[in-house]
Amino acid sequence: MLDVYQNGPPNGHIIVQDIQHFPASFVPKMEYGPFKKFFYYDYEVVPTMQIKGMHFFNSNPKKDDIVGVLESAVLKSLLPLVSLHESVDDLVKYVPKECLPQDYGGLLDTSDTLHEKSKSELLKNGAFFEWQDQLTVDESKRPANNTIAQNMFGFGK
Template identity: 40%
Template structure:
C-alpha cells in the first residue's frame, strides 16, 4: 500500500528545532498508550512541529485528534473519494493547498464554492473533504511555518446558511483548534456576504480568543494583500497560480489516486475500553445533541 509519505530527512533538514530524539521519545509515549493507535515518524513530526515542540501540548493534541475522529464518524470516516455521496461532494467545493507560499513562508489553504446550488451542499461532507485535503497534504508534503485558511465567499447564498448545523460546527471548530496538526496563522474570508453576521453568530460561541484574533473579513481579494499577496492566488484573482477550474480537477484527481492513504487513516481509531481512566464519549466533548437549539434565521 503506497502512502507516499513525506521523506522525514527533509523535515529534519527544514527545521533545526526538530530533534530526532524528541520524535522517537514522542512515538514511544504514544505507542505505550493502550487506547491510541500506533503512529509513525511522520505523524510524530506533524504534531510536535504544529505544537511548537511543546511535548505536553503535542501529547494532548494527538490524543484529542484520534479521539475526536473516532467519536465523529460523520466527519472522519468512510472517506473513499470514489464512493457516493463523497464523490459528488467533491464537485461542490474547491479545497486546495496552493503551491506558492506567502512571504512569511505560510501555506495557503484555499476554499471556494464551485457549485452555488445549496441543494447540493452538505456541510458535514464538505468538512470531511476539507480534512482529507489537509491531512493528505500534511502527511505527503510535510510541515509549514504556518497555515492561512482563505475562503472566497462568492456564490454563497442564504440557503447555504440553513445547512450549517450548530453541533457539526462545534465539532469541527473544536477539532480545528485542539487537534489538527496545523500552525494556524489566519482565517481570511473575502467577498463577504450580507448575512456574514449570522454565520459568525453560529461560529463565535465555539471559537477561542486565539482564533477570533486571527479572523479577518475582506470585501475583495485586493483588500487582503497585506496578508496574502495577489501573486500567491489563482489567476482568477490576478495571481500566478493555476486557474480555479484547473486546481479543482487536480485536487479531485489527486484524492482519487490516494485511496490507500485514506484507507490507512481510517484504521486509526481510539479503543475507549483500553483508556486509562474514564472512557471518553461524544457528550464529554460536545454535550448532548438535543441541547443545541435550532439556529434562528430572521
C-alpha cells in the first residue's frame, strides 16, 4: 500500500514466482480462503491493480501440484493468466529482463540487494504504517447480514 500511496495505483501487475523450493508436502496443508480473497479483491474490486499475468518458474517436477493449488485457490477467470515455466530461460520469453533481478538473468540488482532496499524503504516510512493502522471502519454502517461475502468464498453458515 505504501507504493500505491506514494505513486498512485499501477496499471495492473504481473506476479512472478520461483517455485524451485516449493515443497509438495505443503500443498495438503494450505488454506485456500485467504488466496481466494486476495485474488477476488485484486482482480474484481480494484480494477487499476488488476493482475495481468502470473508466471511460476522452475516448475517442471511440481506442475501437477501447482495446477491443483491454482485451481483451488485462484478465481476461474484468472486461470488463463497463469503460465508455468520449466526454467528462467523460458520465463524471459514472457517477462522482460529489465524486470528481473540479476540472479535470474535480469538487469535489476540482485534479489538480496532488492530485498534490503525494500526493507529499508519500509523502515524509513514507518510513520505511514502507523497512520494506516489508526484508520478504522465504522462498523455501524456495515450491512447486518453480509451473506454474499461469506458464501462467495465457501465460508457460509
